Structures are given as C-alpha cells and as structure tokens.
Amino acid sequence: MSVQTVVRLPEKYRPVVDHELCLRCKKCVRACSYEVLEFKDDRIRPKPGCVACLRCVYECPAQCITVKEMEPQFAHHAVFDPVLRRSIIAQSNSGGVLLSSCGANVEYMDIFSHLLLDAAQVTNPSIDPLREPVETRTYLGRRPGKVTVTDDGRIDLQSSSTPLVVMDMPIMIGHISLGSISYNAQAALFQAASELNIVAGTGEGGLHADFYKHSKNLCAEVASGRFGVTSHYLKEVSSVEIKIGQGAKPGHGGHLPGEKVQELVSQTRMIPLGTDALSPYPHHDIYSIEDLQQLISVLKESTEYQVPVGVKIAAVHNVGAIASGIVRAGADFITVDGLRGGTGSAPRVIRDHAGMPIEIAISAVDQRLQEEGLRDKVTLCASGSIRSAADMIKCIALGADVVGVCTAAMIAMGCTVCQQCHRGMCTWGIATQRQDLVGRLQTPVAAQRVVNLFRAWNEELKEMLGAMGIDSVESLVGNRDRLRYIGPNPRIAEILGVKHSGEGWG
Amino acid sequence: MASKKHNEVVIDVDERNELGHPLDYRELNEKIRGCISSGMEKVILKGVTGQRYIASAMDDPDVKIDIHGTPGNDLGAFLNGGTIEVFGNAQDVTGNTMNDGRIIVHGNSWDITGLAARGGTILIRGNSGYRVGIHMKEFNGSGPRLVIGGSVHDYLGEYMAGGTIAILGIGMEEDVSPVGLSVGTGMHGGRIFVRGAVEEHQLGTAAHVLPLTDEDWEELQSMIEEFEHAFGLKPSRCRDDYVKVGPLDSRPFRGHYDKTNI
Numbered sequence: 001m002s003v004q005t006v007v008r009l010p011e012k013y014r015p016v017v018d019h020e021l022c023l024r025c026k027k028c029v030r031a032c033s034y035e036v037l038e039f040k041d042d043r044i045r046p047k048p049g050c051v052a053c054l055r056c057v058y059e060c061p062a063q064c065i066t067v068k069e070m071e072p073q074f075a076h077h078a079v080f081d082p083v084l085r086r087s088i089i090a091q092s093n094s095g096g097v098l099l100s101s102c103g104a105n106v107e108y109m110d111i112f113s114h115l116l117l118d119a120a121q122v123t124n125p126s127i128d129p130l131r132e133p134v135e136t137r138t139y140l141g142r143r144p145g146k147v148t149v150t151d152d153g154r155i156d157l158q159s160s161s162t163p164l165v166v167m168d169m170p171i172m173i174g175h176i177s178l179g180s181i182s183y184n185a186q187a188a189l190f191q192a193a194s195e196l197n198i199v200a201g202t203g204e205g206g207l208h209a210d211f212y213k214h215s216k217n218l219c220a221e222v223a224s225g226r227f228g229v230t231s232h233y234l235k236e237v238s239s240v241e242i243k244i245g246q247g248a249k250p251g252h253g254g255h256l257p258g259e260k261v262q263e264l265v266s267q268t269r270m271i272p273l274g275t276d277a278l279s280p281y282p283h284h285d286i287y288s289i290e291d292l293q294q295l296i297s298v299l300k301e302s303t304e305y306q307v308p309v310g311v312k313i314a315a316v317h318n319v320g321a322i323a324s325g326i327v328r329a330g331a332d333f334i335t336v337d338g339l340r341g342g343t344g345s346a347p348r349v350i351r352d353h354a355g356m357p358i359e360i361a362i363s364a365v366d367q368r369l370q371e372e373g374l375r376d377k378v379t380l381c382a383s384g385s386i387r388s389a390a391d392m393i394k395c396i397a398l399g400a401d402v403v404g405v406c407t408a409a410m411i412a413m414g415c416t417v418c419q420q421c422h423r424g425m426c427t428w429g430i431a432t433q434r435q436d437l438v439g440r441l442q443t444p445v446a447a448q449r450v451v452n453l454f455r456a457w458n459e460e461l462k463e464m465l466g467a468m469g470i471d472s473v474e475s476l477v478g479n480r481d482r483l484r485y486i487g488p489n490p491r492i493a494e495i496l497g498v499k500h501s502g503e504g505w506g
Numbered sequence: 507m508a509s510k511k512h513n514e515v516v517i518d519v520d521e522r523n524e525l526g527h528p529l530d531y532r533e534l535n536e537k538i539r540g541c542i543s544s545g546m547e548k549v550i551l552k553g554v555t556g557q558r559y560i561a562s563a564m565d566d567p568d569v570k571i572d573i574h575g576t577p578g579n580d581l582g583a584f585l586n587g588g589t590i591e592v593f594g595n596a597q598d599v600t601g602n603t604m605n606d607g608r609i610i611v612h613g614n615s616w617d618i619t620g621l622a623a624r625g626g627t628i629l630i631r632g633n634s635g636y637r638v639g640i641h642m643k644e645f646n647g648s649g650p651r652l653v654i655g656g657s658v659h660d661y662l663g664e665y666m667a668g669g670t671i672a673i674l675g676i677g678m679e680e681d682v683s684p685v686g687l688s689v690g691t692g693m694h695g696g697r698i699f700v701r702g703a704v705e706e707h708q709l710g711t712a713a714h715v716l717p718l719t720d721e722d723w724e725e726l727q728s729m730i731e732e733f734e735h736a737f738g739l740k741p742s743r744c745r746d747d748y749v750k751v752g753p754l755d756s757r758p759f760r761g762h763y764d765k766t767n768i
C-alpha cells in the first residue's frame with residue numbers, strides 16, 4: 001500500500017487580476033504554459049504554480065494583471081530561511097536532486113559592485129568619444145607575443161601562427177546550445193552576432209544547417225558529448241572552443257532531457273530522437289593537461305590550422321595554475337566562466353555552492369599568466385554574470401580581453417530570469433522546444449534588441465574609456481590602476497591587485 | 507621521398523631530416539593531404555613511430571591509408587570517409603568522434619577506442635583497453651560498428667547512446683569473460699555483443715543482459731563476417747555463445763532530479 005508522502009509547498013507568486021478592467025479575452029490563459037490561469041464562472045482564476053515569468057502580464061491587452069510575490073508563509077527563523085525549508089520539503093517529497101537554471105541565486109560576493117573606476121582630471125585629459133576615435137576592436141586568438149613590423153612600417157598581424165578573429169567590440173555572446181534554447185532564439189543571437197560583427201557561441205549542440213550563413217561569427221563548442229561535432233562544421237566556423245567546464249556547474253556534465261530531443265535537436269546534435277542527451281562529466285580523452293594538449297592539437301590538425309582553438313573552464317579554486325597549463329597545451333584563447341554564470345539546467349547544490357566569482361578568477365588568471373610570461377600569448381575571455389557595461393569595463397580592467405555575455409542577451413530577447421529553463425516550457429519561446437511557444441519569439445525583433453543592447457554597452461564602454469582618457473580598449477586590459485576597491489573586505493582588493501579607494505597612483 | 511606506383515604512393519615516415527628527426531605529425535598529415543588531393547587512392551606509410559592524429563578528418567571515401575609501424579593517439583579522429591589499415595598496434599583514442607569510414611588494426615588498440623563515434627566501422631584484431639566504445643551514438647538509422655577480436659578492460663560502452671560493439675573473445679578460455687567491469691555504465695542506446703559470459707557484477711548502472719533477437723544475430727553475423735574478411739580469423743558462429751548487453755531505457759536517469767520551484 002502506498003503512503004501519501006507529498007506535502008504541498010506554499011505558493012511563491014500569484015497573478016492578481018483586476019476583474020473590473022478584465023476584457024475576458026482569455027489571452028492570459030493561453031499565454032501561461034504553466035497552466036496557472038483558467039477561465040471559470042466568468043472570471044480569470046489563478047491556480048498554484050505561478051513562476052512570475054510575466055508573460056500573462058505582457059499579453060494582457062487591458063493591463064489588468066499584476067504578479068504578486070507572496071509573503072513567506074513560514075514562521076520567521078533566522079537560520080532556516082524559507083528557501084532552505086522549501087528545499088527540505090521538496091526533497092522529502094521526491095528524494096531527488098534539486099534542479100534549477102540561470103546563475104547562482106545566492107548573494108555570493110558581487111565584487112563588481114565594490115569596485116570603482118577612475119576618471120581623468122587635470123593631469124590626464126579625458127577624450128570625447130563622440131568626436132574623437134576610441135577603439136573597441138578586439139581580436140580573438142593566439143597573440144604573436146611580440147609585434148612584427150613589416151618593411152613598409154605596418155604591423156604584421158599574420159605573424160601569429162593561427163588566424164585571429166576580429167570583433168568590433170570586446171563582447172562575445174556565450175555558448176547557448178540549440179536544445180537548451182529554441183531555434184528562433186538561437187537564430188536571433190547568431191543574427192545579432194553577425195550584425196554586430198562579434199562572435200557567438202554555438203553551445204554544444206552542433207550547428208543547424210540554416211545557421212551556417214552566420215558561421216564566420218560563430219565559435220563552435222566541443223564538449224564531452226561531442227554532439228554534432230564534425231570536421232566540416234569545425235572548419236566552417238571562426239573559432240573552436242573545447243568546453244571543459246561551465247561556471248554554473250563546475251565539474252558537472254550536461255543533461256538535455258529526452259523530451260527536448262525532438263526532430264530539430266536530434267538532427268543537429270546527431271543523436272537519436274527522444275533519448276536523453278548526456279554529456280559526460282569529464283571528456284574521457286582528457287584526464288591531464290597532456291591529454292588536453294592532444295585534443296587541442298587534433299582539432300587544429302583536423303581544421304588544418306585555419307581556426308583558433310580555445311578552452312573554456314569553470315572558475316575553480318586552482319584556476320590560475322589550470323589556465324597556465326592550458327596556454328602551455330597550445331590553446332589560442334581561454335574562457336573563464338565564473339560562479340554566477342548562467343545555465344539551462346543545473347543541480348542547485350552545484351549552481352549555488354561551487355566555484356568562484358569571475359572578478360577574482362579572471363584577475364587570478366591574468367596575474368598568473370603574467371608571472372609566467374604567458375599572458376601576451378592568449379586572448380582571455382571572462383564570463384559569468386556580466387550584467388552591464390560597468391561589469392564589462394571592470395572585468396577588462398581586471399585582466400580580460402573579452403567578456404562573454406549570455407543572460408543579458410536572453411533578457412534582451414524577452415527572458416525574465418524566472419529560472420524555469422530546465423522545465424522546457426518557457427513562455428517567452430526561448431528555453432523551450434514546444435512549437436507553440438517557440439513561435440512567440442520573433443527572430444528579427446529579438447535580434448534587433450540584442451544588437452541594440454550591445455551597441456549601447458559598447459557606446460558606454462567608449463564613454464567610460466574616454467572619461468578615463470584611454471583611446472583604445474586594449475589599454476584598459478589588466479589596467480588595475482584604474483580600479484579601486486570600496487567593499488567590506490580589503491583582503492579581496494589585495495587578491496585582485498587593486499588598491500583601496502583613497503589610495504592614489506604610484 | 508615518396509615513391510609512386512599508379513595511384514599509389516609510399517611515404518617513408520622514418521626518413522630523417524637534417525636534425526635526425528623523423529617526420530612529425532603535422533608534416534606527415536600535410537603530405538597525406540597533398541597526396542590525396544593530387545589524386546592518390548592509396549597512401550602507404552612506412553616506418554610510423556607514434557605520429558599522432560594521422561589522417562584525421564579525412565574525407566574521401568575511396569582513399570586507403572596503409573600504416574606500417576605504430577601510429578600514435580587519435581588515429582583517424584573525426585574521420586569522414588576512407589579506410590585506414592594498420593599493420594601493427596594502434597594507441598589511444600583510435601577513431602575519436604569518427605563520422606564514417608573504416609579503421610582496421612591488425613594488432614591491439616589501447617584505451618577509448620571509438621570514443622563518441624557516430625558512424626563508420628572499427629575492426630581490431632587483438633585486444634583493446636579501458637573505456638572502449640564510450641559514448642558512441644547512432645543517428646538517422648545508422649550507427650558505428652566496433653569489433654574487437656580479443657578482450658577489453660573495464661567501462662566498455664559507457665554512456666553509449668547508439669551503435670554496436672562486438673567483443674569476440676578469440677583465443678580465450680570459454681569460462682573467462684572477455685570484458686571487464688562496469689560494462690555499459692549509463693548506456694541509453696545501442697547494443698554490445700559479447701562472446702562468453704557477462705556476469706551480473708560486471709554490468710554497470712543501466713546496463714542489462716537482454717535476449718539476442720533474430721535481428722541482433724543478423725547484425726552480429728554481418729560484423730563477424732567483416733571481421734573474418736579483414737583478418738582471416740574464424741570467431742565462433744554459434745548464436746548461443748553470445749550475450750547481448752543493452753539498456754532497458756533510453757532515459758536512465760529519469761527521476762533523479764526534482765524540478766520544484768524552490
């Protein structure tokens with residue numbers, strides 16, 4: 001005889017309808033894929049399960065829905081906060097590993113907010129970027145280490161052994177696979193990357209035939225599952241990245257549930273329909289730096305040295321030493337993905353508790369590579385919750401050449417960070433494969449919004465560079481003297497190699 | 507220097523340069539690609555001494571590469587077509603992420619043979635190492651085929667999502683299993699045929715001994731035939747000698763996760 005063990009959790013959010021204003025059009029009912037809203041007895045009525053995705057609010061023509069965050073129903077307790085209690089109850093119900101999405105949802109040291117930028121006054125004039133050129137062009141790939149000047153006095157970019165990818169701004173759209181997001185969403189990101197002349201990551205799901213037209217603005221990901229990875233694909237794109245880890249789930253593999261592996265995803269990943277797409281936790285041909293060197297080499301050999309090959313790692317405690325090994329293994333660029341980075345699905349315990357913030361990680365890698373004389377050989381990309389131009393600028397000053405951005409681009413497309421991606425029912429048509437939902441995302445509109453966002457960030461970058469009296473973003477890379485720390489823990493400043501606010505130059 | 511005969515060319519890989527070094531893999535692969543693009547149908551490599559990545563990403567279905575000596579790791583990685591035949595042993599990761607084509611080894615191959623292959627055929631006359639056939643997958647009704655004449659170590663077919671592996675146990679005592687422990691750990695597709703016994707304790711999570719169907723036997727016979735043809739050996743043709751290992755579920759970790767909105 002089975003015993004009823006499931007205990008209901010208190011609601012987190014509830015849609016509230018102003019019935020006076022309601023037109024009874026039922027658009028909200030259709031909008032909500034979580035089936036929270038129903039029309040009964042001439043009224044829209046909510047059921048439990050609202051996730052505050054705000055799609056109903058967006059669709060309501062009468063603007064008569066608001067989504068209310070419910071007061072925690074639990075008795076106050078300073079140690080067993082409501083989130084902990086909810087987790088314990090849920091796991092006592094299911095016995096399962098709690099899954100979530102998006103980045104870490106705990107207040108782990110947002111160090112960006114404790115950093116202040118410098119500006120020019122009197123002794124170093126600022127630059128007006130609207131009237132004077134401020135260069136934001138950025139190169140991805142192995143650096144020659146030293147500059148070679150040709151006979152006619154020009155800088156020889158070809159002295160690097162692999163080609164460099166030119167980007168108009170120091171922003172990459174991070175790797176988000178087809179499968180974790182929809183066809184329309186990926187199409188929009190790729191189109192935006194083409195238009196902005198930057199690079200977007202393909203994620204580990206291979207490349208859909210329709211997207212080859214964007215290939216010169218794409219970076220192909222080779223993850224442990226090797227989904228959709230063929231030499232033809234790798235030769236087409238601008239760059240290739242071996243994914244060792246992801247900031248949101250360091251040490252964890254990937255798990256695309258079978259219900260998302262429909263025709264489109266199956267074709268692109270080159271896997272059977274309806275099976276779970278499991279990415280092994282490690283690459284089983286990589287158990288050491290020497291093994292990594294082999295995979296880098298075989299990828300270069302298979303692409304005939306036409307594309308730079310990089311390596312992406314999650315920011316973990318020993319990140320500096322690992323990055324050093326990666327450069328020595330022949331990587332042309334390294335992406336370090338911080339603790340707060342996004343994901344379409346990750347165990348909460350890893351998402352919220354493993355790794356380190358990108359501010360510390362990128363600075364540690366930059367310093368370590370400098371100490372070892374390796375920094376000028378590679379392009380360093382930092383990702384993991386770069387939320388604004390300010391974060392980007394600070395990240396560059398801490399040592400990154402390029403920043404990788406995902407969540408902000410998703411928000412530009414409509415995402416409200418409701419953290420339900422792993423359920424595959426995204427009401428905005430982003431993290432879903434359900435055709436009725438995918439159709440809600442209009443690719444050209446979403447693409448244009450991403451273009452607008454990054455153009456704006458790049459303009460803000462120029463404004464800030466100008467204010468600092470710097471005329472090229474390259475001169476900001478690792479320029480810690482333009483940063484000061486203002487947070488609660490000066491030890492962090494020490495580790496970052498940044499002075500405290502109030503300390504002058506020299 | 508390369509010597510030519512009709513559509514065939516020999517490359518002496520052990521030929522030394524002024525520093526006394528043999529060809530390195532990059533030079534070697536460049537030469538191979540050069541030969542293929544100039545219309546050679548057979549490229550014979552003599553004196554191979556561990557050069558890695560040989561013939562990676564080769565495309566042409568009509569080209570054959572003969573290797574004398576010992577090729578290094580990642581032989582035929584990302585292979586799209588053509589045949590590679592090794593008259594000796596191969597090392598680790600033979601046929602890494604192979605798409606199509608054939609790799610035939612007249613000796614042993616070591617660890618992770620056939621990693622993540624999604625098509626093509628790999629035939630190994632002797633034994634192979636750990637994690638053989640790991641994460642092979644099939645797609646559009648066709649999958650990779652991997653036949654090992656002798657035995658393999660642990661983690662055979664781990665994470666397997668498709669394709670077929672046959673372990674023939676040639677030359678082994680009948681009561682000795684030709685596979686190690688953790689066979690098919692986490693497998694969610696494909697099938698593994700083993701000549702001889704696979705005990706319960708040898709099976710990994712999600713792998714099960716399943717009945718060998720007529721369809722299975724047909725496929726296995728055609729793999730054995732290919733093997734016989736390649737090496738002139740005669741593995742057992744008795745259906746009762748073989749055990750099939752496969753998954754019960756294409757989604758082995760369903761129920762492991764809890765999606766509650768915390």
Ligand code: SF4
Nearest residue numbers: 032050051053054056
């Ligand atoms: S659409 Fe979203 S916000 Fe509206 S009721 Fe459904 S879950 Fe809540």
Ligand code: SF4
Nearest residue numbers: 022023025026028060
């Ligand atoms: S969408 Fe707005 S107006 Fe239409 S039924 Fe729902 S609440 Fe009423």
Ligand code: SF4
Nearest residue numbers: 415416418419421426
């Ligand atoms: S992509 Fe969709 S499901 Fe995921 S957080 Fe954004 S709105 Fe929610």
